[in-house]
């Protein structure tokens with residue numbers, strides 16, 4: 001018996017050694033240390049920051065049936081019945097769940113999530129009710145200071161440059177911020193407005209770059225006009241179409257962002273990014289749900305009125321009545337604005353592994369596992385106009 005046990009012990013040890021050799025070596029993936037993960041954005045990625053601020057129920061999701069699918073044992077503030085895209089990405093990157101910035105005594109060593117439901121790129125968007133992108137960047141600065149105190153200058157710098165910065169924001173600037181704002185519509189042509197939003201997003205990227213960020217992931221905007229809430233606003237709603245004006249703004253934004261990222265890649269040394277075409281990816285599922293094993297690409301699982309487009313899920317808002325579907329897995333839309341966990345999971349997977357679905361130039365896996373090129377090549381030194389030995 002004793003020898004059996006010790007033999008068993010031997011086997012366990014050797015399996016552990018073999019597997020650790022494979023994990024560390026074969027794939028070039030660091031076995032214990034992966035990149036930290038910093039997240040900025042709106043309700044697409046908010047893990048519950050809005051639970052800690054003064055806001056309206058529309059910007060919160062800390063009540064039932066949010067979180068009902070049982071992964072978390074209570075509503076967390078995520079705008080979903082379960083996990084959201086950044087939870088899956090953290091899992092694929094071997095990280096624990098990334099805590100909200102406001103979570104008391106959270107450990108920020110693996111990253112922080114600064115996102116806030118309802119937030120926009122412009123500070124005017126839902127002003128006073130959300131943590132806008134500017135403020136999210138200020139909060140990041142605080143974290144950077146405290147990590148520097150904790151780890152020392154050099155290690156903190158390394159953490160910042162190896163980290164992945166994920167940004168998912170902009171929908172609210174176009175929905176409430178523009179389409180829902182007679183004042184903004186009067187002041188700005190759609191093109192000028194998109195330019196202003198993209199201008200501010202570009203500045204945010206530059207701020208993070210100056211603070212040491214090198215690896216960026218972007219979730220582009222979805223076909224906004226096909227969200228149940230906006231589909232219900234389509235004057236031709238009975239024909240079942242999406243709200244075209246909203247889709248056009250999302251497309252214009254995505255195209256402008258692609259152009260900006262291509263140019264930043266040339267002007268900011270070491271800048272690496274992953275951008276996806278969430279628009280086409282989701283549109284394909286909305287139009288062909290059965291192809292992807294969904295039953296319904298149009299209606300919200302939780303909500304009221306046409307398409308479940310009345311944002312009443314949970315009964316805490318102005319309209320208190322709502323219907324709840326039996327199986328969210330069959331739906332693309334969880335509530336009037338937000339997709340189901342299955343969509344979050346499938347898209348996280350696409351971002352992690354992509355291509356084939358227009359993810360590039362890097363996919364997230366490559367960003368998480370890549371090491372920044374530390375030493376400059378001869379070509380860099382010769383090209384660098386600040387270098388005294390350069391021509």
Ligand SMILES: *[C@@H]1O[C@H](CO)[C@@H](O)[C@H](O)[C@H]1NC(C)=O
Nearest residue numbers: 122123124195196197199200
């Ligand atoms: C950023 O947005 C503000 C409005 O919030 C606007 O006045 C400003 O021009 C924008 N900045 C850029 C660089 O586009």
